[in-house]
Amino acid sequence: MADFFNNGWSLFVAISTVLSILACFVVAWLQSRAKIPPPVNGVVESTGHIWDEDLRELNNPVPRWWLYLFYITCVFGMVYLILYPGLGSFSGSLEWSSSNQYSREVARVDEVSAPLFADYLSKDITQVAANSEATAMGERLYLTYCSQCHGSDARGARSFPNLADNDWLGSGDPAYIKNTIINGRNAVMPAMAAAIGNTEADVEAVAHYVLSLSDSEHDPSLAEAGNAKFAVCAACHGPDGAGKVLVGAPNLTDDVWLYGGSIQSIKHAINNGLNNQMPAFGDLLGEGKAHVLAAYIWSLSQPAESTPQ
Numbered sequence: 001m002a003d004f005f006n007n008g009w010s011l012f013v014a015i016s017t018v019l020s021i022l023a024c025f026v027v028a029w030l031q032s033r034a035k036i037p038p039p040v041n042g043v044v045e046s047t048g049h050i051w052d053e054d055l056r057e058l059n060n061p062v063p064r065w066w067l068y069l070f071y072i073t074c075v076f077g078m079v080y081l082i083l084y085p086g087l088g089s090f091s092g093s094l095e096w097s098s099s100n101q102y103s104r105e106v107a108r109v110d111e112v113s114a115p116l117f118a119d120y121l122s123k124d125i126t127q128v129a130a131n132s133e134a135t136a137m138g139e140r141l142y143l144t145y146c147s148q149c150h151g152s153d154a155r156g157a158r159s160f161p162n163l164a165d166n167d168w169l170g171s172g173d174p175a176y177i178k179n180t181i182i183n184g185r186n187a188v189m190p191a192m193a194a195a196i197g198n199t200e201a202d203v204e205a206v207a208h209y210v211l212s213l214s215d216s217e218h219d220p221s222l223a224e225a226g227n228a229k230f231a232v233c234a235a236c237h238g239p240d241g242a243g244k245v246l247v248g249a250p251n252l253t254d255d256v257w258l259y260g261g262s263i264q265s266i267k268h269a270i271n272n273g274l275n276n277q278m279p280a281f282g283d284l285l286g287e288g289k290a291h292v293l294a295a296y297i298w299s300l301s302q303p304a305e306s307t308p309q
């Protein structure tokens with residue numbers, strides 16, 4: 001309330017609003033006093049406006065029923081402005097706000113669904129994945145919170161991993177998936193050009209070597225030259241390029257690419273490094289929803305017979 005009186009603009013808006021409503025009252029009241037003017041020499045008084053040759057605008061007061069509606073509207077407006085926010089920054093005596101209402105509704109739904117989630121939480125993620133009601137809920141959660149990045153079919157896009165192909169940056173077991181949803185992921189690969197010699201030819205050679213790891217189209221002599229320089233990459237991607245789950249460095253030998261796998265994308269990664277983040281959803285979703293989501297995601301990449309629907 002103190003805030004309301006100390007805020008000049010808010011006060012200005014509030015006073016203007018109240019004055020406007022009072023002015024409406026006054027106008028209506030003045031109208032209620034007006035009488036139908038008596039005819040002068042048998043001619044009814046009019047405003048003098050004539051349309052379509054013979055349509056005269058009379059000067060009668062507005063009808064009573066209309067006036068009463070007008071009064072009711074003004075009173076309704078006043079009562080509304082006392083109860084609900086509308087007068088400057090005054091929050092209304094009911095303290096209603098859309099975000100309050102939203103939080104109340106969320107709390108109510110959470111209360112109703114708490115036993116359901118408690119039940120799911122008491123079960124193993126693979127068990128939850130076998131429950132078609134739970135995976136249907138997981139799918140709805142997925143479409144709401146995850147599909148913007150991973151795609152509505154969970155097949156990902158450039159820099160957003162495919163979640164349905166059973167090829168994982170991490171271990172891919174149910175606990176890993178749940179942990180990723182709750183805590184997010186942060187993948188950082190430093191720019192490596194300086195470490196491998198810094199010339200365009202060096203970068204080209206290592207990129208061809210990377211392509212050779214997955215038997216993708218490459219130039220064998222360039223790949224040969226790149227092989228020796230791959231040692232610095234091995235620290236993260238492993239000596240054979242098969243990746244290291246702990247550092248989040250992907251397997252470079254399986255021809256599954258997060259960035260497309262073209263020679264340009266590989267050179268770009270070496271020259272500029274990579275920085276990729278999966279946001280943490282733990283606070284937003286809570287453990288119950290993360291559990292159900294993990295079951296859904298895990299089920300996507302399982303062969304059909306292992307997840308009875």
Ligand code: HEC
Pocket residue numbers: 142145146147148149150159160161162163167168169170171172177180181185186187248276277278279281293297
């Ligand atoms: C803002 C974009 C974004 C949203 C939203 C998002 N993710 Fe991700 N997610 C990513 C990125 C980027 C990665 C890859 C991080 C990396 O490179 O390590 C990722 C990785 C993952 C992984 C690990 C994949 C692997 O191969 O190991 C899982 C599982 C995952 N996300 C699930 C989800 C789920 C479930 C949701 C919804 C709650 C979600 N993501 C929402 C961007 C997003």
Ligand code: HEC
Pocket residue numbers: 159169187188189190192196206207210230232233234235236237247248249250252256257258259260261265266269270274275276
């Ligand atoms: C400090 C650890 C580290 C080093 C050293 C490193 N990388 Fe990486 N690399 C990563 C990580 C982490 C990712 C995953 C980035 C992501 O998830 O977006 C990655 C991703 C890549 C990718 C993209 C793979 C795809 O699926 O599209 C390529 C290509 C790559 N690295 C090549 C190299 C080469 C070549 C070197 C050596 C010159 C190298 N990396 C050195 C950590 C490293």
